[in-house]
């Protein structure tokens with residue numbers, strides 16, 4: 001495409017209920033949307049940073065600054081660029097993978113719309129719908145957690161993930177197991193533990209979980225390998241897998257048996273595709289994680305999750321699990337436990353411009 005500019009917006013979307021993880025509570029999702037302005041039309045991407053650097057080192061104002069100061073100008077300087085060239089142009093700038101992912105998706109969406117091709121088809125999707133899992137935040141107490149899970153099971157979610165942290169792990173998991181029997185269940189610690197907690201983590205083995213996600217710190221790649229040997233529950237990495245190289249290293253060390261793929265965390269949908277391919281090559285199951293995406297990222301995640309290696313249900317919930325008013329005209333819905341993979345050009349969903357304007361709190365345009 002021939003790049004003419006980028007429009008960036010900071011959005012604040014109220015959540016239907018506060019979302020609590022081991023690292024904090026969010027009541028409003030602050031996120032950045034990127035619009036690539038090209039001679040052949042616009043494209044949309046999402047920069048999935050949160051307001052504070054709690055999940056990883058990235059956060060809204062840092063993302064905003066690096067996008068406007070360095071990354072968007074670097075792409076605009078190129079003028080004509082193919083989506084497959086974006087990551088190489090941005091490569092000299094360290095880190096800021098969520099920003100790179102959002103800008104790459106905007107360029108990719110513009111290019112695919114111009115070609116009349118869907119993102120799902122481009123990535124190699126083999127399914128027209130994907131099983132829908134739900135991530136359930138830490139609640140007031142185990143009883144409240146059971147109530148929340150009951151609601152999501154009623155909605156049809158085919159897999160439940162509960163967030164855990166020290167002191168809110170065994171009893172919460174036991175309560176869900178007791179209430180609902182052998183449902184597909186997994187837990188996510190968001191790096192809240194250390195190797196000193198191995199006995200607590202091993203006590204989770206009796207619940208026959210699908211996996212335990214990111215028990216230790218992002219850079220605890222060796223400690224995760226040590227822990228994995230002590231657990232029967234498969235260890236899945238999220239935060240630690242920041243690239244295809246990190247995935248290769250983690251698999252070589254035995255740090256993970258399963259990988260959560262998030263395009264934002266790894267720097268884009270093309271890097272996500274590379275991780276998918278290497279995991280398929282080594283027989284490692286993957287699933288698609290989420291970052292409370294708006295309809296833009298949610299549509300792209302559904303396309304990614306339709307690839308053959310995504311053999312476990314992803315955190316691809318209906319839009320209504322998080323938002324009352326999404327910024328796309330056809331927000332993702334859950335039907336028979338699944339979310340449909342968009343078939344339209346590019347990400348396959350259209351922006352609801354009034355809804356977008358209503359949640360925009362900052363806007364900046366950079367031109368060539």
Ligand code: OSB
Pocket residue numbers: 055134135188190238289290291292293315316317
């Ligand atoms: O660790 O998977 C995570 C949300 C924000 C940051 C990190 C995580 C999450 C989720 C929600 O678990 C996944 C989703 O449904 O988008």
Ligand code: MG
Pocket residue numbers: 188190213214238239260289
């Ligand atoms: Mg996670």
